Each structure stands twice: as C-alpha cells, then as structure tokens.
Amino acid sequence: MRCTEKNYINRLKKGNEDALEFIVDKYLGLVKATVYKVLSPLERDGIIEECINDVFLSVWNNSNKFNGEELEFKKWIYKIAKFKAIDYYRKEIKNLDVSLEDKEISTNKLVEEEIISAEDRNELIQLISTLEPLDRDIFTMKFFLGAKSDDIAKRFELSRAAIDNRIYRGKKKLSKEATRLKLEVV
Amino acid sequence: MKDIYELLNDVDIDEGEIETMEVSDIEKAKVKKYLKKSIKKNKGWKKKGLVAAALCFVVIGSVGVVGITNPAYASEIPIVGDIFRFLDNGRTGMYDKYKENANEINVTKESNGVAITIKDAIFDGKTVSYTYEIKTDKDLGEQPMCGEWYFNIKGYKGGMSGGSVIKKVNTNTYIGKDDYTIDNEKDEVICKLNISKITPIEENVSNIEIEGNWDFDFSLKAIPGNKQIINKGTEKDGVKANIESITKTSMSFIINYSQVVPNELKKKWFGMSLEIEVKDDLGNIYKGQGNGGHGNDNDNTMYWSKTFGKLDEKATKLIVTPKMYLSNTGGGVSMDENGKETEIKHTVDADHPEKGKIKFDDVVIDLEK
Numbered sequence: 001m002r003c004t005e006k007n008y009i010n011r012l013k014k015g016n017e018d019a020l021e022f023i024v025d026k027y028l029g030l031v032k033a034t035v036y037k038v039l040s041p042l043e044r045d046g047i048i049e050e051c052i053n054d055v056f057l058s059v060w061n062n063s064n065k066f067n068g069e070e071l072e073f074k075k076w077i078y079k080i081a082k083f084k085a086i087d088y089y090r091k092e093i094k095n096l097d098v099s100l101e102d103k104e105i106s107t108n109k110l111v112e113e114e115i116i117s118a119e120d121r122n123e124l125i126q127l128i129s130t131l132e133p134l135d136r137d138i139f140t141m142k143f144f145l146g147a148k149s150d151d152i153a154k155r156f157e158l159s160r161a162a163i164d165n166r167i168y169r170g171k172k173k174l175s176k177e178a179t180r181l182k183l184e185v186v
Numbered sequence: 187m188k189d190i191y192e193l194l195n196d197v198d199i200d201e202g203e204i205e206t207m208e209v210s211d212i213e214k215a216k217v218k219k220y221l222k223k224s225i226k227k228n229k230g231w232k233k234k235g236l237v238a239a240a241l242c243f244v245v246i247g248s249v250g251v252v253g254i255t256n257p258a259y260a261s262e263i264p265i266v267g268d269i270f271r272f273l274d275n276g277r278t279g280m281y282d283k284y285k286e287n288a289n290e291i292n293v294t295k296e297s298n299g300v301a302i303t304i305k306d307a308i309f310d311g312k313t314v315s316y317t318y319e320i321k322t323d324k325d326l327g328e329q330p331m332c333g334e335w336y337f338n339i340k341g342y343k344g345g346m347s348g349g350s351v352i353k354k355v356n357t358n359t360y361i362g363k364d365d366y367t368i369d370n371e372k373d374e375v376i377c378k379l380n381i382s383k384i385t386p387i388e389e390n391v392s393n394i395e396i397e398g399n400w401d402f403d404f405s406l407k408a409i410p411g412n413k414q415i416i417n418k419g420t421e422k423d424g425v426k427a428n429i430e431s432i433t434k435t436s437m438s439f440i441i442n443y444s445q446v447v448p449n450e451l452k453k454k455w456f457g458m459s460l461e462i463e464v465k466d467d468l469g470n471i472y473k474g475q476g477n478g479g480h481g482n483d484n485d486n487t488m489y490w491s492k493t494f495g496k497l498d499e500k501a502t503k504l505i506v507t508p509k510m511y512l513s514n515t516g517g518g519v520s521m522d523e524n525g526k527e528t529e530i531k532h533t534v535d536a537d538h539p540e541k542g543k544i545k546f547d548d549v550v551i552d553l554e555k
Contacts, residue, residue, distance in 0.1 A: 017225065024217050033207040043473070046351075053220050060225065062191040071201065078204045079194040129188040133196075140193045155200070 009073055012063045020060050023077075030074070031055050031081045038085035038146075042092055051088045055081045083144045127174050135170045138163060269305060269317035273351045273363050280473055280495040283437035284308055284315070287409055291316070297398030299323040302381060305361075309375055309406035310435050312442075313348075313367040313477055313493060314339070316379075316404075320360040324394055326386040328354050334383040337366055340376035344369040347478025367477035367491060371413075371433075376405040409435040414554050420508065420546045424448040427460055427508035427546050430489075432553075439497045440477075444489045445510065452486060454538060457513040460490055466501035497553075504551040512542035 003011050003018045008026075011019035035051045058080055066076055128139045134156070141147040141155070149167070153160040188196075270281035270288070288306035295302055300322045307316035314337075320330070329352055337346075352362035368375075381400040411433040419428035426446040433440045445460040452458070459479070464472045474494035481488035514534045534540050 017222070020221060020225075021218050024214055024221070028209045028214055028217060029206040030204060032209055032213075033205045036207065037205070049216075053217060053224075056217060056221055057224055058191070060221065062189075065189065065191040065195060067195055072195070074204065075199055075201065076191075076195055079197065079199065080191070083190065083194060125188075125190050125193065129193065136188075136193065137197045140197045141199075144190065144194070145197070145199070155198070 005070075009066070009070065012060070013066070015063075020056065023059065024056060027074070027077050028052070030078060034078055034081040035085045038082070038089050039092075042089065044092065047088060047092060051084055052081075054088075055084050058084065079145060082146065086144065086146050124174075131170055131173070135166055138166055139170055142167060269319075269361050269363060270315070272361070273317075273353060280438070280475060280493070283496045287435075287437045289404075289406060291402075291404055293402060293404070295400040295402065297400055298396055300384065300396055300398055300400075302400045304379070304402050304404065307377070307404055307406055308437075309372075309408050310438055310440060310493070311371045311373070311408040311411050311433060312440055312491060313365050314375060314377060314406065315363060315365045316377075317361065317363045320362070320384070322358045322360075322384075322396070324396070325358060326360070326384065326394065326396075330360060330384055330386045334381065336378075336380045336382075337364070338378045338380075339366075339368065339372075340378065342368055342372075342375070345480050347480070349475070365475070365477070369480050369489070372408065374405065374407050376403070378403055409437065411435040411440075412554075416551055418549055418551060420549050422546050423544055424451060425458075425510060425544055425546075427510070427549075429462075429506055429549050429551060432504070432551070434497055437496055438493050439495075440491055440493050441474075441506070442489065442491045443506075443508070444487055447486050449486065455512040455514060455542065456538070457511070457515075458488075459511050460488070461509050461511060462492060463507040463509065464494060465505050466498055467503040467505070468498055468501050470498050470501065472497075502553055504553060506549045506551060508546040508549065510544040510546070512544065513540065514538045515540055 003016065003022045008019045008022045012023065031052055032048075035048055035055065039048050039051060055077070059077060066073060068076070124143075128136055128143075131139060138152055138156070141152050142149070149160050149163045153163045156163070268285040270284035274281040285306065288308040291304045291307050293304050300320065303319045303321075305317045305319060307314065309315075339346075346366045346368055348364060348366040350362065350364045352360055354360050379402040382397060384396045384398075386394055412435075413431055413433045415431050416429045417431075419426055421427070425448070426444075428444045428446070430442040430444055432442075441462060441464065443460065443462060445458070447458055461476070464474065466472070472494040474492045477491045477493060479488045479490035
C-alpha cells in the first residue's frame, strides 16, 4: 500500500517510514518557515537545520500522542516546530557569551523562566499538566508557543486582564509546587 | 499526566498564523537522509547536546550547515566546487565572491587511511581562510573535530581568533573551512598547518581517533585592498565605540572597530562585547562574520573586526549601528604561553545582573571612491 494524502497519518502512527517521508515533502516548508522566523536572528549556522531535523524526529517519535484529523495534524506540526524553535532559542541565548538577547527574557525573569532554566524542562511540563484544562492551554500557548496575552485572549474570547490574571494565579501555584518539588529532591 | 506533545495537541491555534516557505528537493532529501539514519541508529533517539566549543583566544564558533536554498549551486553537490559558498548556505552571501578570488591550492596529504586536501585559500590582509576536504576509510560521524590541528603564520607572534565549520557531504567525506584572524594587517603570510590527530565528537564514534601526519605549507598574498581610515565614533553611558577603518577588497570589506569602557562598568560586567550592524545608503543590509577581538586585561580597550560580503560599488555611505552586549554569564578559558589553561568564570548577583545592552547612535561613514 502506498502512502497517500488519505492514509499518511495512520501510516505514521503505525511506524511506516514512507509516511515520514511523505510528511517531510508536505510540511518541510511549513516547519522551515516557523523555525527560521524564530532562529534566524541568532545568525548561527547549523542551528536551524538541527532544529528542523529535531522537529521531524519528534513527530516520528511521538506520533502515537497525536489525536485528530489532517487539519489538526498540520497545526500540531506547526506547534511542535514553534515550541522546538523557542526551546533552541532559549538554550542558545544562555550558551552565548556574546548574548543576543531577547528583551522579554532578560528584563523580567519570570518564575517559569527560572523553572525552564532549571535543567529539567520536563518538570515544568509535569507541573503545567496539573493545572485545570483552560489554564493548561493558556500556559502552553504562552510559554511553549510564545503567544502574546492579547492573542490568547482573542482565542478564548476572554479579556486580556482575565488571561493575565489566570497566568498570575497559575504562576503562583506553579511556584509553590516547584518549591515543594525541590524540597522533596533535597 | 500529559507530556508536551499532548499539551500541544490540546491547544487550538488559528490556522491563519501558519506560514510556509519554498524548499528545494535537495533540502527535502537532506532531511530525509538524516531522519533515516537517526531512526535506524537509535529508536529512542535523544537530541544531542549543543556542541560546546573550547575557547582559545576568542572562538566565534559555527557548526556545520546543510539545506541548500539556492538552486544556482545545487548542481555543485556532491562534488562541491565552491566550498566557501556551500558552507555559507547562501545565507549571508558573504562568501559569494571568495572562490573566484581564492588561490587554488589542491594539495593532498595522505596518512593512516585518511586523505586531507587543502582546496582553496585566501587572505584578505587580516583573515586567512582555507577550505579542505577529508576522505577517510571510517565513518567519523556528522562533525569530526580536529584533535591536534596547529595553524601558524611564520613570524607572527600575536593572538589569533577564528572559526571553523565542517560538514559531512557524503559517506566518509567531509568538507570544511577555517578562518584565522590576526591582530594587525599584513601583505603576505606564510602559513603552516600541521595536523596530527582527528577526533570525532559524537558519542557513538568518539572512540575512533586517527593519528597521522598531514602537513601543509602555503603562502598567500593579501588580496589588494583599499584601506580607508575612519576614526569616527559615538559614546553612550561612558562607553566609547569607535570605527577605526574600513578595508575594501574585491570580495569583501572589513571593518575594524574598538571599544573603550569606563572602570565602573568593567567592575559591573564580565562580558562586554561590541557588535556592529551595517547598512548602506542604498538600503543594502550587510551580513557579516565577527572575527573576534583582542585587547589586554589591564587596558580597557578592545579591538574588534568583522568581515562582510562585497560592498555595493554604488554605495556612498555606510551606516554603522554599534551595540554593546553586556553579560555576567558564560566564561571561557585563557591560555598562557605554555598552554596552561585557566578557567574564567563569573557569578550573577544583585550588583551583577545577568544581561544588558547598550544601543549607540548610528555612525555614518562617507565612503571614498
């Protein structure tokens, strides 16, 4: 059986390599545009390519976690690309001697930045998944996809103040949890 | 308990924000090739850490590049004709005129099953760049490093800064480019390159180390350049940024510039690097590559240089925007004459913030014809 527009998502989930090739043909332009937008200001050779490869590998390794139809799949790949690119960007900024920094990151070191900079990002993901569904979505958009509060507000048809308020409360909760986790480790 | 891929799946976004861009078949093929290899090698693939470059003097590091966006030179793969351009990946356009100006060297040395060929070399008066090809009988991973790789310029005793790129282009075939920048300018350089060890850096192949003896000598005359003394600066928050000079050659232009920082700032910040952005009066924005800088710790002055692509001949003015990046993170290694390394480190506290930036006013330079 050949891989086609109709069956590639299923074939990917079953672990057929031809589906991955199909996805590269179909979505490389999307992934490249997304990654390029975030990482090109770093002017660092190789990082864009590395990130793009990483995005497709993650799609491959996590295909069983995808749930939905073609349009959702396109969005999923886009979100993974954006998340990875931001992740690479943050790491790179930290590694650089001559820092090309992002204003937001440097001027207000938010609690979640600190958690992210704590080596283990998985911990933050764990913490976020303990929030209630709406907050979980807001946090994912804000901190993994780099969305602005205004855009999130529009998306959920809430006011900006309501989003900020939820973020504020969520952060407080996370910060408490994070401290507790740390204490447990010690 | 959800993981990030599930969280991302849950969040809905607007399809309208998704953008796409053109990609060539070669780019697609490269990604596929990489994926196939990674899947086979390791089912539970883990992202390899970013490669940390060891700092000698100042290493402006850059790693390999793939993805060919410009079909005009796609035909040059896998036999890479213009390595300068190939490794630049058409991104900065800085090396577009290098190949035609370079000296063809094409000297191959073989030792212990490894053939190294120095392909082209070029000297712009300040920076020596050469390209090379390595053919081996073993797989050295994606980015082999040069374990013992000594580059000398006869009669030159100062520090050198540089960068290096290496890229796998085919099975057991690698191409690379090294740049070495010296402090002052010279008309001619006699270069010696002694390679005695090649070390892969990826974990799965790191046990392979190839020792051998690959020695090269070549001399290069500087590409005739036209140097214009500028000595024009700007000052902000007590920091002086000065554009010292511009050298134009047939393939590039080099801006030499310097920074002078006041003592109180030196106490506050560990890293203070001046960067420049350059455009001309015709609206061209030039991308360049920093050559690193040199200075003395007892002195508050640092001298930098940055190389850009070919200058548009119709331009009459250059607009240089200096920016100073301040930081208290990172570190490095300083090395004395005997090769003894001392680690340089710094801490972040209330008086020493992590990062800062000073943006200066533009310096406008009238170009001599």
